[in-house]
Amino acid sequence: MRVRLDYGKVGLEVEFPDHNTKAVLGLKPTVPLENPTKAIAHALRQPIATPALADIARGRRDACIVLCDITRPVPNRLLLPPILETLHRSGIPKERVTLLIATGTHRPNWGDELEALVGGDIAGSYRVVNHDSKSLSAHRFMGTSPNGVPIWIDKVYTDADLRITVGLIEPHFMAGFSGGRKLIMPGVAAFYTIQRWHCPRFLEHPLATNGSVRGNPVHEEALAIAKCVRPDFIVDVILDEANRTTGVFAGDLEQAWLTGVEFAGKHVRAAITEPVDIVVTTCAGYPLDLTFYQTVKGMVGALPAVKQGGTIIIASECAEGVGSPDFAQALWETSDLEAFVRYISQPDVFVPEEWQVEELAKVVRHAEVICVAGGISAEKLTNCFVTPAESVEEGLRMALAKHGESASIYVIPRGPYVIPTLC
Known part of the structure; x- marks a missing residue:
């Protein structure tokens, strides 16, 4: 069977062998x-659990609208004009x-x-600011979370009289789902705060994974921090495979x-009966697959679908390379991922x-x-602890040579946007 995989912009x-391929998960x-404009x-x-945005905005001296960065395909050109007009x-x-970009x-x-x-x-008419997590002086200390995380948040956001976030709800490999509280934490938090949240005591928890909300310590800590600097109004959307808007959820x-997570959960879970030998997946194409850093998300998303000791083949263009210098240095100065986690x-x-x-370590131990x-x-x-292949076809030949010509295969063209779920 012939399957189109999301990879870069194109x-x-x-071609996958019919007798091996158990399912294409989407x-x-x-x-x-x-x-969408009317919606x-x-x-x-008529938002959820808040007054109308116009009523909230009336009498406020200024506003900060927090936006996702370029790695998220949020339809801002649809969302921003009615929000700005209302303000x-x-x-x-x-x-x-x-407009504060939550980098x-x-x-x-x-x-x-x-x-x-x-x-x-x-872009040419409004003040647009990139959040800079490394500049602690650009943040305001807002207290300490119940788990002891110091809360430093961008002053552009904390000092605004009206605070709005605009985001996207999709599966997230640590926090369960994106959107909502994640625009604040880690979106506009200081690096000092983020590093104490992105730590083994939260990330190694079995519920800190795709599609998991209740009991997920990564989500719960992010929410606790966001509530300390609560936005007055949020607007989150859900998109389909063609990045068309399927739902708009605004308010509290x-x-x-x-409410948006409940809607999304019904559409992103793909039922599987058992894990397989080989999973072919992606990092959902551009813009998410710009770096290897982001590509780890696609690997983590495939874990429920692959057997222990199986093979994940991931196609991700990585047009901008490995990622940040800090990430590259951490990888290349490490010879043993488990020793690194310890x-x-x-x-x-x-x-x-x-x-x-650490998330990469979760993958390669499995x-x-x-x-x-x-x-x-x-x-x-x-040096990134993966085996290179020139093409998906070459990767399949390598994996079939390892697992045998009768090895079972799942294909996940949209990568981390799909949650394989045992049923």
Whole structure:
């Protein structure tokens, strides 16, 4: 059978052996909104568990709107105009509105990326600021979480009279689902705060994974921190495989997000009867597969579908290479991932970007990883604890040679956006 895999901006067409391939795992079909603009306007007027945005905004002196960075395909060109228009009608002028890009520890977004993110008119007319997690002086201390995490949050956000977040609800490999509280933590948190949240005591918990909310310590800590600097209003969307809007959920930080999560959960879970020998997956194509750092998400997402000792083949373009210098250094200075996890589990030990290396360790302790990444050399991929392959077809030949010609295969074209679920 021939299957299209999400890879970069174009995708890959791959032929899979029919007798080996048990299933292609994808999102359940959903009907995109017939009129997304109308649905957004309705969500702003009749939100979940808050007054209408216009009523909340009335009398406020200024506003900060927190946006996802370029790695998330949020339809800001649809969402921002009605939000901004509502603020202006409520008395907040354009010059008192700041768009804050929630980069977390990611790189800033500039130039053409800003236009792609919000549209040329908005990028040229409003103050747009990239969050900088490394500049502690740009953050305000807001106390300590119940688990002892010091809460430092971007002053642009904390000092705004009206605080709004705009995000996307999709599976998240640590926090269960994205959106909601994640725009604040880690979106606009200081690196000092993020490093104490992205730590083994939270990440090694079995519920700190895709699609898991209740009992997930990563989610619960992020929510506790976000509630300390609660947004006045959130707007989260859900997208289908073609990035068309299928749902808009606006209002209260917790209630609107949970309503969206319930909706999303019905469509992102793919039923499986048992794990298989080989899983072929992706990092969902551009923009998520820009780096190997993000590619780890696709690997983690495949874990429920692959047998212990099986093989994950992941196709991820990685046009920007491995990722941040800190992540690359952490990988290349490590010869043993399990020893690395033991090291960072010690009190007061911290390695920049340790959390993503730890997630990679989760993967390779369970399965071999073969990686097809046009933007990274074979030598560098080997140093990333994966086996390089020139193509998915080559990766399949390698995996079938290992597991036998009768080995079973699942294919996950959308990678981490799909949650394989045993039933």
